Amino acid sequence: MFGASTGTSTGLFSSTPLGKPTTAPTTTPLLSSNPLASTLKPPTSTTDEKLLFSDLETVVNNLTMEVAHLERSFLSQALEINAYDRVVRENERKLINADKEITNLEASRDRLNYNLGFIDEQHAELENLVSDIEKKLGLPDWTDYSKPYPIDMSCASSADEQRRKIMQLLTTVDAQLKEAGDDIDEIIGQVSSLVKEKENVSSNVITVEHIQKVLKKQLENLVWLDSKSEELNVKTSKLSRSLTQEV
Incomplete structure (x- = not known):
């Protein structure tokens, strides 16, 4: 950057303000001796912006x-x-x-x-x-649970007859279990519908009796499944004992 001059400078920049004349300014009289130029003239400004x-x-x-x-x-x-x-x-x-x-x-x-x-x-x-x-x-068709399985009695033994009975029993129990599964699915659907209704409507709509009916039906299905399971265990035990005795 440029440095400021502190002394007398004879170079490009000096401490004298820029635009200041070196000689005394000459003043022009306002009234001229010439009659033709006797009108007033504004004074010319000699002070420019100083930088x-x-x-x-x-x-x-x-x-x-x-x-x-x-x-x-x-x-x-x-x-x-x-x-x-x-x-x-x-x-x-x-x-x-x-x-x-x-x-x-x-x-x-x-x-x-x-x-x-x-x-x-x-x-x-x-x-x-x-x-x-x-x-x-x-x-028989595997979807027909009521039709018994055929057996050739001319060459069948008692063990074959017992196996046929076991197979028939298993088929019947399988059908019952499928029906129970369908009932359980239906109960689940009813419970799901109740939950949706509870979310959509006020709690006053769902009565205690309705809930009791659903719970009672669920309990009945569980009791039925338990009884069928016990019957199946008893029949299986009997068949196992009979087969063991014959052997």
Whole structure:
């Protein structure tokens, strides 16, 4: 920056204010002796705006400080932009990896769908073969629990008859368990509907009697399941003892 001159300067800048004349100013009389120029004339201003070296130095220093501030702001914004750029590049890399994983998953899904289709075809063929064999052997439909299983009495032993009875009993119990499961599902549906009604309407709508009926029905089903389980255990024990005695 420019230094202020403290002594007498003979260089470019001096302590004399800029624009100050070195000679005494000449004054023009307001009234001229010339009759044609006897009109009044405004005095000409000889004092221009004065700019000292210290003022110029202050202006330059302010401009320098402003430029430095703008430079720091620019560098800060550049660092922030670089950070965003790194984040964008990292996200781009993650997106590329995710796209590759999705492509691999789609390929695996296609292979799985093909394998499932092949398994379905094999399952359908096996079901057809089993149905044909059951028809040839005269076996009842597995959904018909009331029809007894046939047995050739000409070559069947007592153990075969006991096994047939056990199979028939297991089929009957399985049917009863399925019915019990359906009843339980129905009870669960009723309880779920009660819960939904409780959420949608006020608590006064749900009466105590309704809840008692549902609980009573649940208890009856549980008692029925317990009794059937006991009967099944008793029958299984009897069959086991009879088979043990015959052997």
